[in-house]
Each structure stands twice: as structure tokens, then as C-alpha cells.
Amino acid sequence: MKVAVLGIGITKFGEQWESSFSNIFVEAGSKAIQDANIDGKDIEAIYVGTMSAGRFIDQEHINALIADQAGLNSIPSTRVEAACASGGLALRQSIMAIESGMHDVVVTGGVEKMTDTTMSKTTRTLVTAADQEWEAFLGMTFPGLYAMIARRHMHEFGTTREQLAMVSVKNHRNAKNNPFAQFNMEITVDDVLNSPKVADPLTLLDCSPITDGSACIVLASEEKAKEFTDSPIYVTGSGQASSTLSLHDREQITVIDSTCNASKEAYRRANITASDVQIADVHDAFTIGEILAIEGLGFVKKGEGGKATEDGVTDKGGRIPVNTSGGLKAKGHPVGATGIAQAVEIVSQLRGDAGKRQVNADIGLTHNVGGSGGTSIVHIFEK
Amino acid sequence: MSIPRFWRHNKSRYNLIGTRCVKCDETYFPPRKLCPKCRRKGELEDVNLKRTGEIVTFTVIRNPSEGWGNTDPYIMAIVKLDDGPSLTTQIVDCELDGIEIGQRVTKVFRKIQEDGDSGLIHYGFKFKPLD
């Protein structure tokens, strides 16, 4: 497969008190269309991922809202949802639309406005990614799920508290060079260990923050892209897989099997293996998430994610740089926007536009997970 | 919270009633309408599950969701029942640092949530350490 990236755009991630839901996606969309150097009339369809505008801002019918605010009325607009993988799902759907021949130029965005409501309502909304009747209702929170995975990973493989913290330290270090990131301060392992406890063993600095933000990408068929650019970055692989909604039904608590299956499909379509990937932006909603990701994607052996992080394998200068953007932890995690924001980072890197974050790479990967692993979506990008 | 939605599962929450597929003998909790293994070929019947199990993993929740305020911190765990299925549950009658993976636990009947001062009280299972 070969789908061309014409343009990318992203807003500053953080608490955007002055901007509404509509404001932020219009900003990201305009930037992407500008970057793509196309005209509004070239756009044939919109796909957008957002987890829960219905609960965060009481707004449904998002697809219509977005087309309207973008001044792109009359073209088909589709909103998809897969919890924290909503952005990745939107990307996959737009790729499928182009590959099928249905559309030639598609604008794909992700957006979330999380700060218009109270903290406890936000926590309540985030846990809708889990089973309501049998996890959330009985007292579980979203960080609690990943905390249980971390505890089990530590029990089975000897992963240490410090190794988890090192994921956060690395990602904060990377985010310093990302002008769009929510945080740009470096932190230490001690900072992580001493930050307020959220769900043992995870502390505040193990967890991605509450963020407002939007990211957008303009895609075109390989043929159509030639009208606009000589050397686009291409999406050459796409993989999606499901798993159980509840963590307690998972075959193995420490393996996100949907990640394994999604990456297998993506590698197959791109005709590559895990070792061909030279840079990746993965789903570190919690520090343990990144460890599971690099194991599930096949970058390191099962159980060795903690050690690999400690050894610098995933540092910017390591064997496989992971989350040069700062990851969800330091860049921010506006839920629905994340899957697209990851694509924006990898495309920037492959284009050579990543500034101080720049890594020399020809093949990059994005990895987006919904809930505790009920959905995983993996994409491969190449020059 | 919706009245019928949680009333519907009262007997499962009160008494650990799950479902067993008579075709493949697989046991499920929470109860299911469709056997994931056999799908349309399967046939599910209610089954009372044993009330003991062991801790697979756990955490201490310190930032609870709406509806759970004022009772934190509390322990949440995944418990594998002796009959096979695993479930998510609160662990009670226990110090916050008092359990470990592999601990044997037994079911108790407790309040799960209240819909405020004038709404319904929802009851169901929690687990406590077996001495």
C-alpha cells in the first residue's frame, strides 16, 4: 500500500482556556491544509477521531460540527471513536477510503477538549474506555488499570519502579525540543518516584496529563499526490486489532495482544519486520504503556522493556528512538488527537523537519491504543 | 446511574452467577449471551461460581472517579476465581499494604455505590483476604 501525506498540522497541547473545541480543530486543520498546499475544493472527505465530546463538552454529531466549522459543508464527514485510539482509527479509516478508490484527497484529524469540565468528571469520562458495569462501576479508574498491569509486569519480569520512571524522564527530555508539547521541563527519576501517588505503583509523573489539543493530516492517493508534491512521505503499512474490553478477561495481563496483532498486519502490509523500524511514536498514556508497546511491537523481547529503557535503547540516540515528540506523557494526551499527533511527529522526522528532535530515519511507526488494550492501531511511514 | 442497567445484573453481582457454555465447558464471568469460542454454536447456562480465588494483580486507588469520593484510598484487584474466570473487584478488611499477588481471597457482600443521598444504593461483591 502507498498513501501519500500532503500536509500536517498541530496545535500547542496544554490547557487552552481561551480556545473551544471548534477553535482548536480549525487551527490544526488550517495548518495542515496550508502545509499541504491544497485548496479547500480539493478535499473530498473528512475523518475525525474524538473520544468523548459527548461527555467532555456535551456535544455529539461531531462530524457535522467539524465540516461546518471548517467551511467544508456538503463533503462527507465521519467521526470515529475507539477511546484513546480514536485518532489512529480515523487515520486507518481515511487510508482505507483512499486505498479503496472511494476518495483521492482526505483530511484526517483528531481533537479533544478535556478542560471544560471538572477533574472528577474528567476521570469518570476517561474510565468509559473500560468496562462500565464490571470495571468502572466496581471502583476501577483508568490509571488503576495500568497500575495493575505495571504491578504484574514487575512481578513477572522484575521490571523496577525506577525503570518505569525512566520512560517519563526520557520523554520529558525529548519534549524540551518540541515547541508544541504541553511540558518542557526535564525531570529526574526521583521526581517521578516522589510525585503524588495516583494508583500504586504509579505516581502523577507516570501518567499522561489532561490536555486540550488537535492534530491534522492531509492524505492523498499516490497518483493524486503527484499534482501537489514531488516527494511526499508515504503510509506504507496499516494494522488494527481488537482484544477484550476488560483487563480481567485478557489472556495475559502483561501483553497487549491487540498491539502484537496490529503490528503484525502493519509489518506485513509494509513488507518489513520490526527491526526495520528506525523511529517510533508509541502509546505511553502511562509509563508502563511504553514498556508494553516496545515489547508488543517486537522492538525488544517480552519482559525486557524495562531493562531496554534503562539501557538507553529507546533514547533519541539509541537503537530505536521512541517518542522523540515527548510521547503522551510530556507532549500531552488530548485523547482523540493523539493518534494523529503521533503521525505528525513521524512525518516531521522523515521529512527532516524535526529540529532538535531530529533523528536519521527512513522508516517510522506510530502506535495508538484504546483503553487498556481493547484496540491497537499501528501505521508505518516511509520516505 | 441507570436503574434497569444495574438491576439487571443484581444476581450476578450479589451471588457471582456467571455463565457456562454446555458445548465447550468454558465458564464466563461476567455472564455473556454469546460464547466467544463457539459463538452461534454455543449454548450458555447460568452457573453459581465458587466464592474463592486468588489475586492476580492489584493497585491502590488514590484518585477515584465521581461516585467513589470519600472512601479512597482503597485496594482494587483482579481476582482469578477458583472456577476459572477472573474479575475486577475491591479488596476490603485489609491494610493498604497487606496483600500480595497470589493471596487467597473470599467473597463478601458490600455496598458498591450510592446514587447520591436520594438515589439507589447498589450492592455487590467485594473480596477479603482468606486467613
Place this chain on the structure above:
Amino acid sequence: MNNGIVGYGVYVPSYRIKTSEIARVWKKEGADIENNLRIFEKAVPDYDEDTVTMAVEAARRSLDMAGIDSKKIGAIYVGSESHPYTVKPTATIVAEAIETSVEITAADFEFACKAGTAAIQSCMGMVSSEMIGYGLAIGSDTAQGAPGDPLEYSAASGAVAYIIGKRNCLASFEEYYSFTTDTPDFWRREGQSYPSHGGRFTGLPAYYKHVYNASMGLMHKCGLNPEDFDYAVFHQPNGKYPLGVAKMLGFKKKQIKDGILVDRVGNLYSGSSLLGLARILDIANPGEKILMTSFGSGAGSDSFSITVEDNILETRGRTPKVEDIIKNGKYVDYATYARMKKKIKV
């Protein structure tokens, strides 16, 4: 009478607060209060426990002891003055939680601390008349005392369940006698969080009058005297009243000591005398006779003459004994206690 107890079950929460700790907060002399009330600590329910949850646990234990299928229960009556709902019965939730048949009659009872024995009497009637095969009577309470009020030292929590039936009784009822008057010693109006009481008026005109008259009436009905009983158990609002009324009636210390538990767990309200009876049944021998008299404010007493049967040797040991249930309490301080009992209004 042709009915008796086929199983019983006790549940007491595992947390405790000491009298001295409550006294400390209200700047009273703990030792004086302990001396006055003869209560040293009381049982405190966890955040997620209430009259319903405790009634369920007690009911399960009573079924385990009786060894009968819950589907055979024909009636469930739960007596309490702290039902979580004013309208929606505790009894139906208990019924669902112990998997009775849907073909049962159920209701909640209220008569202050004697709602549990009233429930037993109803079951006795229904079993005797063969309206039902087995009846489940429960006394369960999470009693509240206003902060700083003397009741705060005694108002405790717990549940005791009795299954009444005709066959294979571990103890049978010989006679009962009830004494009831309109006496306003202690009450709680609709919507109020805490009860009000008449201070010293709760003594002679209330507790003593009703317990004495009911017990005398019972003994007269049976043609028995205090020395004919091996054990006597009375409602225990504190550690002094039951000793006082026992003396008035002519019972000796050794007859009543095994049924006194208020010093260690507080006043279980609807479960109070029922708990004392359970402890005695844990140790009594076949052929021994027990007198039990409850007291509920408002006011009334139910008195029973109970004979221990041979079958008690079969059922003993099937479930934890009262002593095992109440030992190893975990102590909390007043702040934690206030939070657990939702005394801090937000």
C-alpha cells in the same frame, strides 16, 4: 410450641473504637464512662457496610449452619432502626442475595432494639401454623449516636439471623410472652440523623419495667423460676442494665455472664439480645434452658423460654463461633470513625 431454631448466624464488623478514644475527643474521663456504662469498645462498620450487607452475611451463616436450601425459606423479616431506605425493604435485597425462591413473603420490621425478636415471633407463628416451612428473622443495625451524646459510646453495629423451623431444631421454643406499652423513652423523627432520648427516663420506666414484666410474665406462663434456667440473656444497652434487671428478677451472675457482650462490641440494637443468645447457643448443652428477653424503646419486651436440643451437637462447628467472629478487632481513631460513619456532613 412446635417450632424452634434450626440455624443462626452472626456478623459483626471488624473495626472497633474504644470508649477512651471517644471520651478523649469530647474531653471526658474515659475511665469514668467505662465505669458508668461498662462498655470498653464498640463495633464500627466499614464505609461500605450497612444494615443490608451485615444482614446478608448473617443470613448466609445461618443457612450454612442449618444446612438447608435457601429456596425453602418461606418468609424473611428484617428488624432494624437503621434500614438504609425508609421506603424499599431491606428484606428483598437480602432475599435476592441469599437466592431464595420468589414465592416468599418479606417485610421490614421496626421496633427500636426489639425489631429482631418481633421478627422471630412472626416466623414462629407462620411456622407453627404451617403457613411456611422455614422463616428467616434478622436483627441488624448500624446504630448512630449524636456526636458528644452519651449514646455515642454504645451505639454499635452488627447483625444476627435466626432460621425458625419445625424439624431438626438445635433449640426449641417453649413459650413466649410480650409486654408492650406506649412509653416515649427514646425516639427518632423522620428525617433526623440522630435519635433523642429521655436520659434517666430510659431506666426504670422503660428498660427495667418492660424487661422485668416480660420476663416475669414468661416465667409465670411456663410455671418456672429463675433457678430453672441455665442461662438468661437480656437486651444490653450498656453493661449495667442487664446486670440490674437480672438481680431484680433473681438471676445469678453465673447465669447471665455468658450472654453479655456489650462490653466488647457495644449495643447491637436489633441484634443485641440475639447476639447474646447466639453466644450462649455456641456453648450450651442439650437439655439446658435459656431465658431471653429483648427490649425495644417505645416500648416493649419479648421474652422467650428456649430449650437446647440434641441436634445442636450436629450443627455446632459448621460456622464460626461468636467468639471467633468478634476477636481481633481493628482499632480506629475518632476522626476515622467519624468519616466512616458519615458524621462529617459535606
